Amino acid sequence: MLDIETESLWSHILGRAMKGELKGKRLESVASDMVTWAAWKRDHPTTTVLALTRTKHRSYTSDFYTNPSKFVVGLAADGARHCSFATLMRHPLVNFECGEPLVISYDPVSTSARIFSREIAERVLTFEQSRGGFRDTETGSTWNRVTGIATDGPLKGSQLKAIVGIVSYAKVWSEFHPDSREIKPRGASNSARR
Amino acid sequence: MNQVVLTIGLTCTMTFMAANCSCQEQNQKESRRFNPKIVLSKPIRPIIDAPFIPGADASAEVVTDNELVLGVVIDGESRAYPINMITGPRREIVNDKLGGLAIAATW
Numbered sequence: 001m002l003d004i005e006t007e008s009l010w011s012h013i014l015g016r017a018m019k020g021e022l023k024g025k026r027l028e029s030v031a032s033d034m035v036t037w038a039a040w041k042r043d044h045p046t047t048t049v050l051a052l053t054r055t056k057h058r059s060y061t062s063d064f065y066t067n068p069s070k071f072v073v074g075l076a077a078d079g080a081r082h083c084s085f086a087t088l089m090r091h092p093l094v095n096f097e098c099g100e101p102l103v104i105s106y107d108p109v110s111t112s113a114r115i116f117s118r119e120i121a122e123r124v125l126t127f128e129q130s131r132g133g134f135r136d137t138e139t140g141s142t143w144n145r146v147t148g149i150a151t152d153g154p155l156k157g158s159q160l161k162a163i164v165g166i167v168s169y170a171k172v173w174s175e176f177h178p179d180s181r182e183i184k185p186r187g188a189s190n191s192a193r194r
Numbered sequence: 195m196n197q198v199v200l201t202i203g204l205t206c207t208m209t210f211m212a213a214n215c216s217c218q219e220q221n222q223k224e225s226r227r228f229n230p231k232i233v234l235s236k237p238i239r240p241i242i243d244a245p246f247i248p249g250a251d252a253s254a255e256v257v258t259d260n261e262l263v264l265g266v267v268i269d270g271e272s273r274a275y276p277i278n279m280i281t282g283p284r285r286e287i288v289n290d291k292l293g294g295l296a297i298a299a300t301w
Contacts, residue, residue: 001287001300004240009230012286012300018228030297032266037274038259040249044272047249049263050279050288051256057282061262111262 013168013176014076029164039110043146064111072173073104073113073165080177083184084170088113091185093129102163103127104183105134105145113167116148116160242289246273264301269293277301 001010008020015027033040041047064071068089074082078099088094088106095103101118105127118125125136133145141153148160166173173180247256256276257263263274271293280286280301288299 001298011228019230027298030266030268030295032264032299034262034277035265036259037252037257037261037263037276040263040265040272040274041252044249044265044267044274047265047272047274048246049249049252049257049274050276051245051247051252052279052285054276054278055280055282055285060277060281061260064262 011176013166013172031162031164033112033114034167035110035112039107039112070170071167072170073115073167074173074177074180075102075115075163075165076177076180080173080180081183082168082170082173082177082180083113083182085111085113087184093127093134094183094185095126096183103134104165107145113165114145114148115163115165117163118160120155120158120160238284240289241285241287244288244290249274264299266292266297266299268295268297275299275301 001012002008003010003017003022006021008017008022008025010017010022010027015029017023017025037049041049064085069084069086071085072082073085073088074080075098081096081098083094083096083104085106088104089108092106092108093103095101095118101124102115103118104113104115106113118127123138125138127134127136127143129135130142133143133151135142135153136155139154141150141155141158143150143160148162150156150158257274257278262277264277264280265272265274269292273290273292275288280288280299286301290297290299
């Protein structure tokens with residue numbers, strides 16, 4: 001990417017200027033969702049939507065649906081980590097660590113993958129899948145996977161911190177983060193942390 | 195990031211050369227590997243005034259229910275960028291303002 005004001009060059013995936021006057025500066029990442037239009041407008045009824053024409057470039061939507069293993073959701077905090085969408089389709093709720101205890105929640109209908117911190121009120125929770133969202137095994141509270149807010153149970157009303165996850169082609173992610181470690185569900189082979 | 199608002203356009207894409215250095219320091223490694231390649235013959239005009247419509251008004255011509263979008267909420271204001279509209283070098287960056295924040299939706 002290039003900014004018009006200084007003509008510095010930026011790495012899109014790293015969000016950082018690599019060359020030019022602003023070299024080293026970072027852009028603040030804003031948590032976003034890659035999700036179906038149906039799910040987005042249901043959860044955000046007052047949303048606006050970009051109204052350009054569709055481009056002639058390959059349809060990302062069909063590529064994603066036919067080849068989910070080509071895509072990952074990644075983050076780079078304490079070292080880079082990534083999880084394949086092929087994994088998430090089989091294991092939609094994965095507890096893991098990346099500098100801090102985190103969880104990925106995947107919804108196959110909307111195809112959204114969201115990452116939340118598992119730390120709340122000075123404790124660390126462990127999550128499991130439940131109807132409409134997920135539940136923590138420590139208190140049995142149920143959580144809304146869109147907002148990260150507990151809707152029921154002892155922690156009702158608490159809100160998990162949303163973490164920015166980057167959806168990317170697996171190949172591109174590994175080019176920019178060659179040492180990225182794959183996130184696998186616990187109990188799967190190779191789940192021992194390296 | 196200091197308080198400068200940037201307008202972002204795409205005139206080149208990044209490639210990494212194979213990292214064949216023994217250097218330990220991450221920044222130096224990245225600088226050496228950073229090898230941007232110009233893939234567009236002339237700079238494109240950055241997108242700064244893309245049209246938006248209320249989601250409720252969007253017909254299937256604009257976006258269908260199963261098409262993927264990039265969605266964001268800032269300060270209560272929500273917006274979706276259908277990914278099939280932002281693929282390709284001329285569309286990959288949308289300079290925008292949402293909830294009072296200057297943002298770039300990128301693909």
